[in-house]
Amino acid sequence: MARYVFKLPDVGEGMAEAEIVAWHVAVGDRVKEDQHIADVMTDKATVEMTSPVAGTVVSLNGRPGEMAAVGAPLIEFELDGAAQAAAAPKMLEPPTPSAAAKHEASYRAGTGPLASPAVRKRAQDLGIDLRTVLGTGPEGRISHADLDKHLASSGQRSAAGLSPAPRDGGEVVKIIGLRRRIADKMQESKRRIPHFAYVEEIDMTELETLRAKLNAEKRPEQPKLNVLPFLMRALVRVLPDYPQINALFDDETGILSRFAAVHIGIATQTANGLLVPVVKHAEVRDLWDSAAEVARIAALARDNKAAKDDLTGSTITITSLGALGGIVTTPIINYPEVAITGPNAILERPVVRDGQIVVRKMMNLSSCFDHRVVDGADAAAFVQRLKMLLEHPEMLLTA
Numbered sequence: 001m002a003r004y005v006f007k008l009p010d011v012g013e014g015m016a017e018a019e020i021v022a023w024h025v026a027v028g029d030r031v032k033e034d035q036h037i038a039d040v041m042t043d044k045a046t047v048e049m050t051s052p053v054a055g056t057v058v059s060l061n062g063r064p065g066e067m068a069a070v071g072a073p074l075i076e077f078e079l080d081g082a083a084q085a086a087a088a089p090k091m092l093e094p095p096t097p098s099a100a101a102k103h104e105a106s107y108r109a110g111t112g113p114l115a116s117p118a119v120r121k122r123a124q125d126l127g128i129d130l131r132t133v134l135g136t137g138p139e140g141r142i143s144h145a146d147l148d149k150h151l152a153s154s155g156q157r158s159a160a161g162l163s164p165a166p167r168d169g170g171e172v173v174k175i176i177g178l179r180r181r182i183a184d185k186m187q188e189s190k191r192r193i194p195h196f197a198y199v200e201e202i203d204m205t206e207l208e209t210l211r212a213k214l215n216a217e218k219r220p221e222q223p224k225l226n227v228l229p230f231l232m233r234a235l236v237r238v239l240p241d242y243p244q245i246n247a248l249f250d251d252e253t254g255i256l257s258r259f260a261a262v263h264i265g266i267a268t269q270t271a272n273g274l275l276v277p278v279v280k281h282a283e284v285r286d287l288w289d290s291a292a293e294v295a296r297i298a299a300l301a302r303d304n305k306a307a308k309d310d311l312t313g314s315t316i317t318i319t320s321l322g323a324l325g326g327i328v329t330t331p332i333i334n335y336p337e338v339a340i341t342g343p344n345a346i347l348e349r350p351v352v353r354d355g356q357i358v359v360r361k362m363m364n365l366s367s368c369f370d371h372r373v374v375d376g377a378d379a380a381a382f383v384q385r386l387k388m389l390l391e392h393p394e395m396l397l398t399a
Contacts, residue, residue: 196379314337
């Protein structure tokens with residue numbers, strides 16, 4: 001039998017290395033050509049690796065969370081028959097027996113189903129053989145929800161699960177892939193940037209009335225408007241008077257780069273973690289175009305289809321949790337930007353207007369600034385300008 005070694009290719013603009021995020025095969029598995037075998041992560045995206053040949057996995061080189069150099073052996077296959085003939089021009093020397101044995105020992109497939117210690121303990125307490133449970137997680141991993149479904153289908157729930165039981169065990173999770181990149185970026189932002197927070201309450205009653213009217217009258221092809229397009233329009237109206245806020249600060253060189261164009265990052269929660277796709281040239285977009293572009297790039301991010309250009313180039317970021325926005329947040333600046341702003345939840349609250357207590361739709365706008373390059377007075381004046389425009393939204397409809 002012949003061997004074929006698949007080396008990590010350059011999957012993105014001359015990169016030198018990539019992080020191994022997940023293996024989708026194990027030693028001993030028979031794989032087909034073009035089968036999904038691994039996920040690796042570059043600086044900006046997770047890339048699916050597919051097998052160039054059909055064969056049996058002999059060894060896997062690297063654990064999830066480790067870095068692999070471009071050109072380094074990633075996975076070794078044992079070929080036979082047609083697969084051997086097809087791969088012959090690409091055949092490489094096999095690794096030494098000691099290296100192959102070492103990898104095989106390290107990555108040999110487990111003898112039981114994948115499940116956390118807590119799930120295994122619960123299954124044991126319930127007398128369930130995990131080999132009879134269908135796992136719906138990555139690589140067939142069995143979750144508590146899978147156990148619940150198994151109990152329901154087997155009629156055991158009434159006998160086994162109605163009374164509460166003590167919870168034991170736990171789970172150790174290694175932070176890798178996108179989650180590690182997010183953690184590193186958040187740590188870098190907090191370590192480098194002296195954050196200055198400023199929160200202002202805004203009366204959104206008129207804006208909400210206008211928004212409802214526009215949505216009721218919109219054409220079928222137009223997207224539904226939420227608060228974000230209005231905030232984006234307010235930003236592009238105010239930022240020209242505060243160029244130090246629409247900027248990137250390279251603190252190693254001491255250079256602040258100010259921009260005329262407004263490229264707005266939209267913090268987006270995905271199944272893999274927080275990504276920040278970018279609406280380019282927001283200054284030339286109206287409310288409808290802004291809403292459509294936010295929907296487009298957010299969908300790309302959530303579907304893991306965003307390209308590097310979709311995730312880079314922002315000059316200021318908006319972060320929003322929508323209806324879950326709470327009362328106040330202190331968002332972390334998207335380094336090397338110098339400002340971030342985000343709407344909190346819109347709530348009906350009693351307020352005083354002309355000496356009378358009335359109910360208004362109120363929202364807090366939470367912002368953070370890099371205090372090295374943005375003075376407190378300028379930050380406050382900037383937010384007050386945003387407040388004025390959001391409280392008089394008809395001004396956002398003019399050029």
